[in-house]
Amino acid sequence: MSTKQGRMGWLFASPYLIYAFVFFLIPLVWSLFLSVTDWNLISPTFSFVGMENYMEAFKSPGVQSAFWVTFKFMAVFVPMVVASSIIVALIVQGLPRFKGLFLIGFFLPYLASGVVSSLIVKGLLSYNSPVNEFLRNSLGLDINWLGSPFSALFVVAVIIAWKFTGYYALILTSGFESIGTEIYEAAMIDGVTPWQRFWKITFPLLYPALFTVLILSIGVTFGIFTEVYQLTGGGPNFATNTWQMEIFTRAFSNLQAGYASAVAIIASVVTFISIFIIRKLLEMWGKRNGWN
Amino acid sequence: MGGTKKKGLWFRYLIAVVLLLIMIFPYIYMVLNSFADWDQVDKKLFPTEYTLQSYQWLLGGGEAVIPRPWINAFFNSFIVSGASTLLMMVTAIMVAYALAKMPFKGRDTINNFILFQMFFPAIILLIPTFLVIQRIGMYDSYWGMILPKAMSLWAVFMYTNFFKAIPDTFIEAAKLDGASELQIMYKIVMPMSKSITTVIFLFLFMERWTELLWDMLVAKSDNMLTLNVLLSQMFGPYGGYPGPMYAASVLLTLPIIIIFLLFAKKFQEGMQFTLK
Structure with missing residues (x-):
């Protein structure tokens, strides 16, 4: 009986074993191998170059920009999406009825393909668009949105924040639900101002849900590709050159498969360490304030 | 007291509806532009002239443009x-x-x-x-x-x-x-x-x-x-034909x-x- 059950267990788990072997272990080893070659993705021959790809990568503007661009995205995108999702969650939470209906509505942007949202934004920001006409004629502002480094990064961050706001708001509302109304009533009697109420009561109780949102949104910044690929191609002058963009360009446009593999390995090490450190810092921050 | 509370509630719903409309505005913009007259695509926040031209063009191809699959x-x-x-x-x-x-x-x-x-x-x-x-x-x-x-x-x-x-x-x-x-x-x-x-x-x-x-x-x-890849491929080449691109976006979304x-x-x- 128990050997039979054991066999059934392995049988049921076998899809994962096959998958992990073919699409994780083999690629992992292959990637390490490629990173020390000069293979160009097509040619039948290649030679070993040792650590040369890594040396070149550390010095290249592409890799250096990808490193910094990720953190710049984080600095712009994370506060933006956290603020917008808190606002949405607070507003929905204040409604006695149709809460679910509104949450579904706010979730809809999450369904958009990055290609579609990029297309819409490109249209909204084109030279003769209603937005730019308005800015030019009423405020005298002539902004080349995707042409200057900061605004290009900002635009991409807004598109992605738009997509995730409703999803994160949904996570935050479940956090709100755990806060009882009694505590607010008690605070009201004590004469607490709304500002104090938010920071002293809502925020600490919301922290576990907020922690989830922070971790998820930080993870997003390490995987940005579609919007950048569609709108800026990583430019202007590497201002939006994310890791995925750099690896894609090097491997599949420049056909530097060996070099791009080295970049991919650097990218994953940087990603892993960054997320680990940020997570630890967030946990410490929460503990010090007694939120979790 | 009850009156102000009711008024406050009404105001809350107003804010929620306005915010929701802002959030889904990109979708509204996409749908309106897919039906908009080509002279008005990306020119007006709310187009005034509508046509099916974009969809016809998308499915049939235009002159000198091969129909895409x-x-x-x-x-x-x-x-x-x-x-x-x-x-x-x-x-x-x-x-x-x-x-x-x-x-x-x-x-x-x-x-x-x-x-x-x-x-x-x-x-x-x-x-x-x-x-x-x-x-x-x-x-x-x-x-x-x-x-x-x-x-x-x-x-x-x-x-x-x-x-x-x-x-x-x-x-x-x-x-x-x-x-x-x-x-x-x-x-x-x-x-x-x-x-x-x-x-x-x-x-x-x-x-x-x-x-x-x-x-x-x-x-x-x-x-x-x-569809997503095709739309992405046509992003640049069809740049001069934004109408059909919006129609394709509707098809995808x-x-x-x-x-x-x-x-x-x-x-x-x-x-x-x-x-x-």
Whole structure:
């Protein structure tokens, strides 16, 4: 009986074993191998170059920009999406009825393909668009949105924040639900101002849900590709050159498969360490304030 | 007192509705521009003249422009996303059931390995996975797009936690009645997991439907392109024809919104559970 059950267990788990072997272990080893070659993705021959790809990568503007661009995205995108999702969650939470209906509505942007949202934004920001006409004629502002480094990064961050706001708001509302109304009533009697109420009561109780949102949104910044690929191609002058963009360009446009593999390995090490450190810092921050 | 409270409530709903309209404005803009007269596309926030020209052009092709396989791409998207999502669901349920309810030697090792792989940055796998697909002859095929996305570790993780919460007594009782593992899954476990299944299905399908990078690498010939990839390819070349691009965007966005709205109620119930 128990050997039979054991066999059934392995049988049921076998899809994962096959998958992990073919699409994780083999690629992992292959990637390490490629990173020390000069293979160009097509040619039948290649030679070993040792650590040369890594040396070149550390010095290249592409890799250096990808490193910094990720953190710049984080600095712009994370506060933006956290603020917008808190606002949405607070507003929905204040409604006695149709809460679910509104949450579904706010979730809809999450369904958009990055290609579609990029297309819409490109249209909204084109030279003769209603937005730019308005800015030019009423405020005298002539902004080349995707042409200057900061605004290009900002635009991409807004598109992605738009997509995730409703999803994160949904996570935050479940956090709100755990806060009882009694505590607010008690605070009201004590004469607490709304500002104090938010920071002293809502925020600490919301922290576990907020922690989830922070971790998820930080993870997003390490995987940005579609919007950048569609709108800026990583430019202007590497201002939006994310890791995925750099690896894609090097491997599949420049056909530097060996070099791009080295970049991919650097990218994953940087990603892993960054997320680990940020997570630890967030946990410490929460503990010090007694939120979790 | 009651009057001001009511007034405050009315104001809250007003803010919520306005904010919601702002959030879904990009969709409204997309739909309006797909029907707008070509002179007004991207020129007005709310176009005043409407036509079906963009859709006709999209499906028939314009003068000097070869018609692109939009309809074909639309079906490719369904085939690829459907098969991929279905496989991700089936494999996740099987593996999660084994991890949660079938004690066997080596189970903890597999569990730990899955967690390790989940937190492993996947970017490192992009190039060699492409090479694996190329070597086994699946480049430019449906299977090439489907198989590397035939399993979702996130789904395995979610189902494992859910299945663990199902009391063993249900399963033991069914076993005493002579039910097989498959029967137990089909008759007991799955009916109990309806709402979480909806959540997982929707997230997987949404993600698969809007995938760009992988499908772009694997699909090369015109009749293999998914709608998302075709739209992405035409992004630049059709830059002078924004109307049809909006029509294609509607074609891409509408199905996923319909599917989501069909399951919205169950989705919400499931999310309540998932987030706890």
